[in-house]
Amino acid sequence: MNSNGLRDQIAGVGVAELAREYGTPLYAYDAEMIRRRCRDLAAWDTVRFAQKACSNLAVLDLIRRAGVLVDAVSTGEIHRALAAGYTAHADRAADPTGLPPAHPIVYTADIFDRESLDAVAKLGIHVNCGSSDMLEQLAERVPGASVTLRVNPGFGHGHSQKTNTGGEGSKHGIWHEEIPDVLRRAEWAGLCVTGLHMHIGSGTDLAHLAEVAGALERVALEIGRSLTTISAGGGLPVPYKPGEVHADLSGYFTLWDATRRKLEQTFGHRIRLEIEPGRYLTAESGFLVTEVRAIKKQGGRKYTLVDAGFNTLARPVLYGAYHPMSLCPADDAAAQQLEDVAVGGPLCESGDIFTQTDGGFVATRALPRAQVGDYLVIEIAGAYGFVMASNYNSKPLPAEVLLDGGKARLVRKRQTPEDLVRGETV
Numbered sequence: 140m141n142s143n144g145l146r147d148q149i150a151g152v153g154v155a156e157l158a159r160e161y162g163t164p165l166y167a168y169d170a171e172m173i174r175r176r177c178r179d180l181a182a183w184d185t186v187r188f189a190q191k192a193c194s195n196l197a198v199l200d201l202i203r204r205a206g207v208l209v210d211a212v213s214t215g216e217i218h219r220a221l222a223a224g225y226t227a228h229a230d231r232a233a234d235p236t237g238l239p240p241a242h243p244i245v246y247t248a249d250i251f252d253r254e255s256l257d258a259v260a261k262l263g264i265h266v267n268c269g270s271s272d273m274l275e276q277l278a279e280r281v282p283g284a285s286v287t288l289r290v291n292p293g294f295g296h297g298h299s300q301k302t303n304t305g306g307e308g309s310k311h312g313i314w315h316e317e318i319p320d321v322l323r324r325a326e327w328a329g330l331c332v333t334g335l336h337m338h339i340g341s342g343t344d345l346a347h348l349a350e351v352a353g354a355l356e357r358v359a360l361e362i363g364r365s366l367t368t369i370s371a372g373g374g375l376p377v378p379y380k381p382g383e384v385h386a387d388l389s390g391y392f393t394l395w396d397a398t399r400r401k402l403e404q405t406f407g408h409r410i411r412l413e414i415e416p417g418r419y420l421t422a423e424s425g426f427l428v429t430e431v432r433a434i435k436k437q438g439g440r441k442y443t444l445v446d447a448g449f450n451t452l453a454r455p456v457l458y459g460a461y462h463p464m465s466l467c468p469a470d471d472a473a474a475q476q477l478e479d480v481a482v483g484g485p486l487c488e489s490g491d492i493f494t495q496t497d498g499g500f501v502a503t504r505a506l507p508r509a510q511v512g513d514y515l516v517i518e519i520a521g522a523y524g525f526v527m528a529s530n531y532n533s534k535p536l537p538a539e540v541l542l543d544g545g546k547a548r549l550v551r552k553r554q555t556p557e558d559l560v561r562g563e564t565v
């Protein structure tokens with residue numbers, strides 16, 4: 140995007156060319172950006188992608204080739220991981236540095252539905268348990284299993300009430316005060332607790348992070364020497380708004396590494412240190428290409444209406460999330476003048492607005508003056524974008540393409556009208 144809010148290419152491929160070839164709305168992912176974000180985290184023993192952020196098989200395959208492992212929060216995500224080439228369990232070859240083997244796929248949840256319990260038992264998938272009921276359910280099916288405990292340390296740090304992942308306001312994890320009781324139950328059930336996980340998402344706040352690391356250390360000492368892996372969870376932020384910056388990754392790592400080293404000294408063996416980003420790996424790679432279909436004035440406010448709505452990208456309506464936008468004019472001679480507009484979609488729903496703030500208030504954005512037929516690109520849409528898309532208003536799910544080496548590859552077809560009624564009967 141140039142400083143005038145104009146963009147004619149994404150990762151070396153023309154926006155208009157993409158729109159003509161694959162139609163709009165369209166999700167396009169920059170493969171090299173994903174690889175770069177994987178490399179940023181090379182200091183960690185294990186980077187585990189929270190695939191719920193962007194689970195297209197081609198993206199998972201790319202991430203697997205970059206040496207990143209994967210988290211699954213459902214049976215469907217387990218099947219995606221397997222289809223993308225991940226194996227269900229680690230090969231037991233000893234790591235030359237003495238680190239315990241990493242589980243290629245971990246199932247993380249607060250419950251087992253019947254399907255997921257069947258799947259982890261049959262396939263031998265490692266489980267990160269967010270409730271003590273999961274322990275007994277697993278022990279019955281997989282006697283002697285090793286497990287990870289997801290702990291709620293009693294405080295949180297989400298960027299909205301809906302994304303807060305710790306404290307009394309969060310349903311996630313095993314409450315920290317229950318750990319002694321849960322450890323007794325695990326032992327009684329014959330399970331071995333080898334992993335400890337906290338997903339709080341402190342972002343750039345290193346002081347808060349130190350608090351999380353301290354809480355994890357206390358629980359680790361309660362678990363004792365069976366522990367071989369600790370996970371800092373996800374929640375690494377990305378800059379969405381102008382002026383926001385990337386987190387201090389090395390400060391982040393240093394803090395967790397110090398916690399790991401302390402535990403290694405106490406226990407006398409190596410501890411694997413994991414991080415579990417979702418957003419960080421894919422958000423910036425993703426672009427939602429839309430076409431401007433109508434421009435209208437409601438009193439004093441101008442609306443630019445595009446062919447994508449909250450059925451295509453839900454973050455603005457769910458969280459008041461901000462996404463940068465740029466315009467690719469269909470006509471090169473288009474005016475470059477900026478104007479304040481509200482951007483909305485096609486749904487029969489007044490909340491179908493991309494420029495809204497938390498609480499659902501319609502805001503405006505300064506964008507180059509648009510005309511019907513121009514392409515509006517909604518940026519940093521590669522995390523919690525397509526994966527939250529729906530068929531609301533009987534709209535088809537959009538196509539997805541992967542951009543690599545200046546070429547586009549279709550990695551998911553746009554749904555057809557037949558897809559929309561598949562499985563229904565009258």
Ligand SMILES: *Cc1c(COP(=O)(O)O)cnc(C)c1O
Nearest residue numbers: 189338373374375415416417418
């Ligand atoms: C969603 C989630 C993540 C990833 O969160 P991001 O904010 O996208 O990094 C990591 N771990 C678990 C268990 C999650 O549910």
